[in-house]
Amino acid sequence: MSDTRPIEIEVLRYQPGARAEPYVQSWAVQFADDTSVLEALQRIKDLHDGSLTFRWSCRMAICGSCGMMINGVPRLACRTFLREFLPGPVRVEPLAHFPIERDLVVDANDFMTKLATIRPFIVPREERPLSEGEYRQTPAELERFEQFSHCINCMLCYAACPQYGLDTKFLGPGLTALLHRYNNDSRDGAREERMQLVHSDEGVWGCTAVGYCSVVCPKQVDPANAVNQNKTMSAVDWFARFLPGRRP
Amino acid sequence: MTRKPYVRPMRGWWRRDPYFTRYMAREATAVLVLAYAAILLVTIERLAQGRDAFEAWMELLRGRAFLALHLAIVATFVLHTVTWFAIMPKTMPPVEVAGRRLGPAAITGAGLVASLAASVTLFLTLRHLAS
Amino acid sequence: MSPLESLEFDVAIVGAGGAGLRAAIAIAERDPSLTIALLSKVYPMRSHTVAAEGGSAGVVLPEDSLEHHFNDTVSGGDWLCDQDAVEYFVAHCTEEMVQLDHWGCPWSRRDDGRANVRAFGGMKIERTWFAADLTGFHILHTLFQTSIKYPTIHRFDEHFCCDLLVDGGRAAGVLAIEVATGDFRAIHARSVVIATGGAGRVFRQNTNGGIVTGDGMGLAYRRGVPLRDMEFVQYHPTCMPGSGLLFTEACRGEGGVLVNKDGYRYLQDYGLGPPDPWPRKKAMELGPRDRLSQAFWHEERKGRTVSTAHGAAVNLDLRHLGAAKLRARLPQICELAEKYLGIDPAHAPIPVRPAVHYTMGGIPTDVRAATPMPGLFAAGECASSGIHGANRLGSNSLSELCVFGKVAGEEAARFARENGHGDRGRVRAQAESGRDAASAPLRRLGSGERLAQLRDTMARAMEEGCGIYRTAAGIERTCSTLSQLRERIGEVALEDRSSGWNTQWLALLELGFQLEVAEAMAHSALARRESRGAHQRLDEGCTQRDDARFLKHTLAWHDGRDAPRVGWSDVVITRSPPGERIYGREVAHE
Numbered sequence: 002m003s004d005t006r007p008i009e010i011e012v013l014r015y016q017p018g019a020r021a022e023p024y025v026q027s028w029a030v031q032f033a034d035d036t037s038v039l040e041a042l043q044r045i046k047d048l049h050d051g052s053l054t055f056r057w058s059c060r061m062a063i064c065g066s067c068g069m070m071i072n073g074v075p076r077l078a079c080r081t082f083l084r085e086f087l088p089g090p091v092r093v094e095p096l097a098h099f100p101i102e103r104d105l106v107v108d109a110n111d112f113m114t115k116l117a118t119i120r121p122f123i124v125p126r127e128e129r130p131l132s133e134g135e136y137r138q139t140p141a142e143l144e145r146f147e148q149f150s151h152c153i154n155c156m157l158c159y160a161a162c163p164q165y166g167l168d169t170k171f172l173g174p175g176l177t178a179l180l181h182r183y184n185n186d187s188r189d190g191a192r193e194e195r196m197q198l199v200h201s202d203e204g205v206w207g208c209t210a211v212g213y214c215s216v217v218c219p220k221q222v223d224p225a226n227a228v229n230q231n232k233t234m235s236a237v238d239w240f241a242r243f244l245p246g247r248r249p
Numbered sequence: 250m251t252r253k254p255y256v257r258p259m260r261g262w263w264r265r266d267p268y269f270t271r272y273m274a275r276e277a278t279a280v281l282v283l284a285y286a287a288i289l290l291v292t293i294e295r296l297a298q299g300r301d302a303f304e305a306w307m308e309l310l311r312g313r314a315f316l317a318l319h320l321a322i323v324a325t326f327v328l329h330t331v332t333w334f335a336i337m338p339k340t341m342p343p344v345e346v347a348g349r350r351l352g353p354a355a356i357t358g359a360g361l362v363a364s365l366a367a368s369v370t371l372f373l374t375l376r377h378l379a380s
Numbered sequence: 381m382s383p384l385e386s387l388e389f390d391v392a393i394v395g396a397g398g399a400g401l402r403a404a405i406a407i408a409e410r411d412p413s414l415t416i417a418l419l420s421k422v423y424p425m426r427s428h429t430v431a432a433e434g435g436s437a438g439v440v441l442p443e444d445s446l447e448h449h450f451n452d453t454v455s456g457g458d459w460l461c462d463q464d465a466v467e468y469f470v471a472h473c474t475e476e477m478v479q480l481d482h483w484g485c486p487w488s489r490r491d492d493g494r495a496n497v498r499a500f501g502g503m504k505i506e507r508t509w510f511a512a513d514l515t516g517f518h519i520l521h522t523l524f525q526t527s528i529k530y531p532t533i534h535r536f537d538e539h540f541c542c543d544l545l546v547d548g549g550r551a552a553g554v555l556a557i558e559v560a561t562g563d564f565r566a567i568h569a570r571s572v573v574i575a576t577g578g579a580g581r582v583f584r585q586n587t588n589g590g591i592v593t594g595d596g597m598g599l600a601y602r603r604g605v606p607l608r609d610m611e612f613v614q615y616h617p618t619c620m621p622g623s624g625l626l627f628t629e630a631c632r633g634e635g636g637v638l639v640n641k642d643g644y645r646y647l648q649d650y651g652l653g654p655p656d657p658w659p660r661k662k663a664m665e666l667g668p669r670d671r672l673s674q675a676f677w678h679e680e681r682k683g684r685t686v687s688t689a690h691g692a693a694v695n696l697d698l699r700h701l702g703a704a705k706l707r708a709r710l711p712q713i714c715e716l717a718e719k720y721l722g723i724d725p726a727h728a729p730i731p732v733r734p735a736v737h738y739t740m741g742g743i744p745t746d747v748r749a750a751t752p753m754p755g756l757f758a759a760g761e762c763a764s765s766g767i768h769g770a771n772r773l774g775s776n777s778l779s780e781l782c783v784f785g786k787v788a789g790e791e792a793a794r795f796a797r798e799n800g801h802g803d804r805g806r807v808r809a810q811a812e813s814g815r816d817a818a819s820a821p822l823r824r825l826g827s828g829e830r831l832a833q834l835r836d837t838m839a840r841a842m843e844e845g846c847g848i849y850r851t852a853a854g855i856e857r858t859c860s861t862l863s864q865l866r867e868r869i870g871e872v873a874l875e876d877r878s879s880g881w882n883t884q885w886l887a888l889l890e891l892g893f894q895l896e897v898a899e900a901m902a903h904s905a906l907a908r909r910e911s912r913g914a915h916q917r918l919d920e921g922c923t924q925r926d927d928a929r930f931l932k933h934t935l936a937w938h939d940g941r942d943a944p945r946v947g948w949s950d951v952v953i954t955r956s957p958p959g960e961r962i963y964g965r966e967v968a969h970e
Contacts, residue, residue, distance in 0.1 A: 035689075046832075051876050054876075058426050064426040064430050102880075108254045117528050122483065135477075139491065139492075143488070163259075167259055251561070
């Protein structure tokens with residue numbers, strides 16, 4: 002490898018069988034201009050310590066596997082470059098607000114369980130046989146939800162959300178954005194059912210508009226917008242109950 | 250093997266990241282907003298109690314302690330206003346003007362300008378009424 | 381001894397990418413009385429389907445026809461396609477794209493609200509449905525989120541399948557490791573679908589995610605199922621030098637061009653010209669991937685490529701598309717170029733080179749997605765469905781996931797309804813010995829050789845011996861290296877001996893699959909003494925297509941610790957006798 006410099010990587014490790022508490026271990030790694038944090042971790046695992054454990058796959062910020070805290074900020078390791086942190090050290094920790102399973106792997110079960118509860122699929126507004134072809138959806142209608150469909154489920158927004166950290170019953174930014182994506186899809190008709198989740202104690206009212214979720218989102222989904230728009234809609238729906246004959 | 254997930258404590262969370270610290274400062278401005286609301290309420294109450302009570306209250310307000318408090322309140326209100334309009338784009342559905350979607354900077358900017366204009370107008374009006 | 385839990389389901393599906401999810405949904409819809417175990421070594425949305433970008437084929441335009449799609453596919457595959465499978469495939473693509481729409485896939489639209497289609501490599505007429513340049517991402521998330529509707533789909537997320545359970549010659553289930561704990565689960569099933577994706581990670585430079593290690597191919601191969609046409613490995617022509625990350629073919633579909641260091645559109649020198657008018661279907665940069673990758677290889681030989689820190693490259697020029705169109709149609713490409721290379725495609729060309737992208741070969745299936753083993757079905761990249769032949773056309777793979785994913789699911793459901801379970805005692809015993817074999821590395825002391833060393837040696841050997849152009853000498857060297865690696869892997873010492881979240885152990889199991897799959901690729905390449913599609917040879921007598929001797933599929937049979945035996949099977953020819961692949965100037969006369 003040409004033109005490389007060394008940098009110190011500090012990793013918060015946790016091995017439940019071996020030690021009761023997490024501890025920090027560091028290594029010096031050679032890196033080039035385009036070496037990512039993920040590549041550095043792979044190098045450590047390949048050459049120095051095969052027990053270092055972390056999730057990864059695509060290397061191109063689309064699978065959402067490699068979310069971790071890098072110098073205290075939730076980032077995707079494959080798209081965070083060591084050159085940004087000169088002279089170092091770089092501190093790598095598991096994603097905040099999630100229990101640590103081992104090393105940089107967190108317990109994602111809460112997210113996965115909640116994902117199933119928001120009805121994240123089209124419940125057709127009107128049935129349409131396949132023989133009639135695709136639903137007609139104009140570019141303008143697509144635009145209403147497209148941005149919110151870009152969520153890669155990386156959970157960086159949950160690591161950025163202190164309200165989720167304080168109370169994991171909160172539905173949270175990413176899943177509210179996904180819920181919002183379906184509500185705004187012209188093909189879907191289940192908005193009313195999903196709003197029940199929005200109105201609930203664990204719904205949008207847990208959000209205090211910190212806004213950090215949207216800052217860290219690697220796909221510019223803007224979950225803060227999804228959550229806060231739904232606060233407005235939740236309030237409107239609540240008042241609309243008093244109007245005769247009006248459907249929220 | 251049994252899993253033993255480790256839960257990290259949230260204690261001191263708002264000190265971990267400058268973004269969180271700024272957020273807490275924003276939220277803390279509510280305290281001085283409340284203080285000013287209390288001052289206004291007391292002012293109205295003194296007014297209702299008659300000239301002497303009102304004058305005495307005004308004299309108190311001209312004191313150094315209250316002056317310092319008012320300066321702190323003004324500074325806080327500015328921070329409160331700026332952070333309010335900074336977060337406002339997050340609360341709104343897409344806004345279109347002349348076929349193009351308004352960016353967050355435009356929405357925040359418009360809010361700050363409107364806020365400034367309203368403040369100046371109110372100030373001038375009150376000063377005119379007082380004279 | 382690690383715990384081994386036995387569970388019973390009607391159908392087990394290994395792999396929860398596009399094909400696996402589509403199969404699961406098909407079973408749940410067709411027969412809600414059947415229970416489905418859907419196992420994946422990663423959460424479903426991490427599956428490599430997510431990285432596919434450009435689009436998914438399905439005939440829609442009035443000037444298009446199934447005949448055209450059929451002909452493009454068969455000629456694109458250099459006539460090694462099973463034409464009955466291609467006929468079925470092209471007839472069902474569009475219906476699957478519509479089905480995805482009904483399930484919420486955010487297809488990019490025309491102004492009238494209908495799905496838009498774009499031109500793609502090797503295709504005569506626009507038929508590639510797309511969702512910006514995130515088509516695989518959207519298809520995967522649509523299928524995953526839709527699968528949540530069905531209570532009969534029981535997911536086993538982060539479960540690594542280490543063995544296929546077979547009883548009396550038929551599939552009887554799978555043995556899986558729960559990654560979080562290292563505990564084993566024997567899933568007894570009446571039928572099994574393998575949908576584990578390709579094996580591109582056996583090569584050094586590739587577009588693939590870390591998980592694409594040929595596990596499912598290995599599972600079937602070790603149990604006596606041959607692997608078909610393994611020598612055919614697709615090099616995608618436009619990838620990032622070094623990392624191999626993909627720049628979608630849609631860049632060229634939207635009008636992007638490839639130029640060498642002299643700014644010259646070199647593809648015209650390789651039978652793909654004339655350069656203008658542009659864009660033009662099946663010509664120049666919209667030629668098939670094998671031809672484009674081969675052209676790069678020649679340009680590099682001639683010294684006409686550009687030098688980068690990660691080796692030779694050519695320039696993908698998208699500047700003339702303009703910033704607005706780039707942001708709208710190719711946003712992910714812009715992001716990749718900017719974040720990883722510091723290049724804004726609206727102002728500078730992107731250096732690209734071929735990297736391994738797709739495995740045409742795999743577990744052989746017929747038009748009903750059935751493998752040679754009763755009760756075992758396969759779909760997606762892990763299968764050799766017969767539709768891609770010697771070279772796959774872009775956007776046929778995403779469609780394949782849906783078309784044959786559905787078929788595999790329905791056929792597996794039918795088999796499950798018509799057959800009982802394997803003998804529970806025998807299957808359990810097999811699972812126990814599978815557990816012992818898989819756990820052995822955790823107890824072994826080993827020579828201290830590092831896993832990464834073997835893996836890198838394999839990847840380099842495959843790049844050298846099974847590259848874009850091959851020679852007998854080169855392939856033989858690779859075969860020899862692989863044989864040695866298969867010995868050495870038995871001595872690798874694991875630093876990590878824990879059972880829970882031991883990814884070093886799992887990487888070793890993956891390497892085991894990879895070495896065997898790589899051997900099948902290399903030995904099949906040696907046996908095919910001709911050049912066809914993506915398999916090109918430089919040695920004498922092998923430089924041309926030889927239909928008389930080699931219009932046949934290769935079949936590689938696992939042979940214990942020895943190298944695989946290679947045999948042959950017939951290609952199904954129905955409507956289209958082998959002809960010449962015509963791109964470039966002659967297309968106008970078709």
